Amino acid sequence: MKCYIKESKKSEVYHELREAANIPEGFIEGEDGTTxxxxxxxxxxxxxxxxxxxxxxxxxERITSNMLEIGNLLDPARIASRHISSRQCLxxxxxxxxxxxxxxxxxxxxxxxxxxxARHSTQRSTNSWVGALLRRVKSYPH
Amino acid sequence: MGRCFTSKSEELxxxxxxxxxxxxxxxxxxxxxxxxxxxxxxxxxVMDGIPPLLPQHHDxxxxxxxxxxxxxxxxxxxNCLTSEHGPWSKIISRNESALGYGINLAFTSMCNEYxxxxxxxxxxxxxxxxxxxxxxxxxxxxxxxxxxxSITQCLSKDLEDAMKEHLDRxxxxxxxxxxxxxxxxLSWYNTDEISIQCLRAxxxxxxxxxxxIFIEAVRCILGLPSHILQPFVDEHRFIGRNATVVDAHGIxxxxxxxxxxxxxxxxxxxxxxxxxxxxxxxxxAIREPQHMFHGLVPAEILKEYCDQHAIKxxxxxxxxxxxxxxRERSGRxxxxxxxxxxxxxxxxxxxxxxxxxxxxGRAVEKRVAxxxxxxxxxxxxxxxxxxxxxxxxxxxxxxxxxxxNEIDSLVVGHFGEVNKGLKQLICSxxxxxxxxxxxxxxxxxxxxxxxxxGAYALFKKRFKVALDCVVxxxxxxxxxxxxxxxxRTKEAATQAACAGIHGSIxxxxxxxxxxxxxxxxxxxxxxxx
Numbered sequence: 001m002k003c004y005i006k007e008s009k010k011s012e013v014y015h016e017l018r019e020a021a022n023i024p025e026g027f028i029e030g031e032d033g034t035t036x037x038x039x040x041x042x043x044x045x046x047x048x049x050x051x052x053x054x055x056x057x058x059x060x061e062r063i064t065s066n067m068l069e070i071g072n073l074l075d076p077a078r079i080a081s082r083h084i085s086s087r088q089c090l091x092x093x094x095x096x097x098x099x100x101x102x103x104x105x106x107x108x109x110x111x112x113x114x115x116x117x118a119r120h121s122t123q124r125s126t127n128s129w130v131g132a133l134l135r136r137v138k139s140y141p142h
Numbered sequence: 143m144g145r146c147f148t149s150k151s152e153e154l155x156x157x158x159x160x161x162x163x164x165x166x167x168x169x170x171x172x173x174x175x176x177x178x179x180x181x182x183x184x185x186x187x188v189m190d191g192i193p194p195l196l197p198q199h200h201d202x203x204x205x206x207x208x209x210x211x212x213x214x215x216x217x218x219x220x221n222c223l224t225s226e227h228g229p230w231s232k233i234i235s236r237n238e239s240a241l242g243y244g245i246n247l248a249f250t251s252m253c254n255e256y257x258x259x260x261x262x263x264x265x266x267x268x269x270x271x272x273x274x275x276x277x278x279x280x281x282x283x284x285x286x287x288x289x290x291x292s293i294t295q296c297l298s299k300d301l302e303d304a305m306k307e308h309l310d311r312x313x314x315x316x317x318x319x320x321x322x323x324x325x326x327x328l329s330w331y332n333t334d335e336i337s338i339q340c341l342r343a344x345x346x347x348x349x350x351x352x353x354x355i356f357i358e359a360v361r362c363i364l365g366l367p368s369h370i371l372q373p374f375v376d377e378h379r380f381i382g383r384n385a386t387v388v389d390a391h392g393i394x395x396x397x398x399x400x401x402x403x404x405x406x407x408x409x410x411x412x413x414x415x416x417x418x419x420x421x422x423x424x425x426x427a428i429r430e431p432q433h434m435f436h437g438l439v440p441a442e443i444l445k446e447y448c449d450q451h452a453i454k455x456x457x458x459x460x461x462x463x464x465x466x467x468x469r470e471r472s473g474r475x476x477x478x479x480x481x482x483x484x485x486x487x488x489x490x491x492x493x494x495x496x497x498x499x500x501x502x503g504r505a506v507e508k509r510v511a512x513x514x515x516x517x518x519x520x521x522x523x524x525x526x527x528x529x530x531x532x533x534x535x536x537x538x539x540x541x542x543x544x545x546x547n548e549i550d551s552l553v554v555g556h557f558g559e560v561n562k563g564l565k566q567l568i569c570s571x572x573x574x575x576x577x578x579x580x581x582x583x584x585x586x587x588x589x590x591x592x593x594x595x596g597a598y599a600l601f602k603k604r605f606k607v608a609l610d611c612v613v614x615x616x617x618x619x620x621x622x623x624x625x626x627x628x629x630r631t632k633e634a635a636t637q638a639a640c641a642g643i644h645g646s647i648x649x650x651x652x653x654x655x656x657x658x659x660x661x662x663x664x665x666x667x668x669x670x671x
Contacts, residue, residue, distance in 0.1 A: 076353055085350050085352055088350070091341070095172055095341070095342075099174060102180075104183075106180035106183045
């Protein structure tokens with residue numbers, strides 16, 4: 001269990017109660033090493049705008065790397081037999097599974113980021129997941 | 143998607159760029175871009191999450207929601223579900239609300255997109271009742287009702303249907319700039335539910351597509367230039383007895399006149415597959431019956447017909463069955479004798495049958511009319527030859543006694559599309575197969591099919607996938623084999639075309655087999671259904 005409260009609302013009483021209940025504060029580390037307070041509930045990041053942006057970015061990168069890993073595993077260059085239809089397998093994975101990876105995030109996306117530039121960066125990031133995998137397929141030998 | 147199967151993204155025309163995002167059921171590739179679905183996802187998420195929290199008003203009084211009424215009123219507004227101005231009117235009017243901002247942005251964007259694609263939406267009877275212009279009723283109908291099922295699905299479906307309508311309008315208007323080649327127009331118009339089955343096919347024994355075949359399948363669906371012929375189209379290369387210049391889409395290569403041209407391979411493959419489908423349905427079917435008039439024409443006339451030596455004068459359908467189940471209007475099922483003719487089509491070089499303009503009908507349906515007329519003509523000719531003076535027209539009557547429409551035509555087109563008769567046959571065979579004892583062991587749990595319609599849906603899907611994959615496989619393999627006949631000069635191309643398989647003994651033998659008995663040339667392994 002973790003907890004979070006806005007920076008402006010934090011007080012000594014809050015910390016006392018938190019420590020008494022033995023509930024740590026939720027946080028992640030930013031790119032520059034700063035501590036960003038917030039937590040995740042039901043897959044939804046709750047916290048400051050910087051926290052949410054950073055969280056979404058990390059999530060997006062993780063999904064991208066997972067997709068690229070799948071793409072590498074199904075690379076026809078790695079598979080010796082030409083009779084294994086790795087391209088078809090990869091297509092089926094994209095069609096039935098991988099392309100929906102970002103859907104849940106898009107449900108929660110406006111709720112967390114009301115306005116601002118973070119919206120655009122997240123959109124770009126999520127759109128590029130499938131694109132990155134498709135580019136990988138393109139680079140395969142035929 | 144353009145980046146996936148082509149080297150240049152510019153290769154995709156405006157039509158194809160929209161088409162790849164269409165769902166497969168509407169003739170697209172089913173790659174839904176996140177930026178397209180996110181608004182519907184968001185409104186769907188709001189509708190899944192918020193209305194259950196609100197107090198519900200029923201005839202027998204008010205039921206409490208999951209959250210204290212005061213919190214809800216503070217957040218969204220008092221009695222928001224019954225408000226005349228819409229459930230979200232208060233929250234949208236509050237500038238500081240992230241939820242209100244999100245609902246307004248998502249819904250307005252979707253409505254704008256919808257109205258761009260359907261300009262006459264106000265007069266359109268089939269216009270969406272959830273994509274109205276009022277964001278205060280986002281996710282609701284204008285009367286304040288919540289539609290049954292998933293709201294995300296409702297919104298996405300309406301948007302995708304609008305996209306399909308938009309593409310149909312682009313096709314009809316035929317304005318420049320939307321298409322790069324006539325093949326794109328042809329593919330959009332002719333593609334049907336069977337043509338796109340290869341995109342859903344699992345790599346099992348029915349649906350496995352090798353890497354090069356898979357690329358060709360997708361390119362064929364989109365009407366893009368062939369990947370196999372890419373090295374030959376930059377310069378002038380020739381193929382066939384007439385030494386025709388090789389084109390990027392492979393139309394010339396597929397139609398080139400060659401000795402040992404494998405003209406019958408696709409036909410024979412489809413014939414075998416349909417017979418396998420009959421077997422699955424436990425219906426006895428015979429391939430290329432020689433005596434379809436036996437028992438229907440008087441013996442003395444039939445004897446004369448059988449004694450003729452020219453095999454060309456015989457009427458030999460591709461498939462015949464004696465016990466095809468047919469349900470009458472009264473509900474009674476009778477067993478019919480039926481004959482089937484299998485035909486395959488390719489886009490002809492002059493594009494007569496496959497018309498890239500706005501044709502009155504699909505090419506496969508035009509072919510059906512030709513087949514029926516051809517059979518009737520031949521039956522009449524037999525009457526004139528062997529039963530001259532006999533007013534009962536025994537051959538024509540015998541021909542008409544088969545099935546309902548005399549001959550049943552099964553036509554498979556260039557894009558894997560099929561005629562109405564073949565679709566009906568697949569449905570009928572799937573229905574009969576689903577009722578067999580063998581189907582008792584087939585459950586949706588043993589397949590990826592989630593439609594929960596039992597064995598019927600599974601058989602139908604399997605038949606459709608097998609048919610499309612056989613078509614795609616044989617079309618591509620035909621092109622791969624014919625690449626060997628492409629030459630740099632006209633003379634060399636003519637020489638290669640006349641020599642068969644490089645003039646070898648094996649090639650000559652194969653040619654003889656094809657000329658005298660084309661039914662024995664099936665070498666492609668067929669899926670064992």
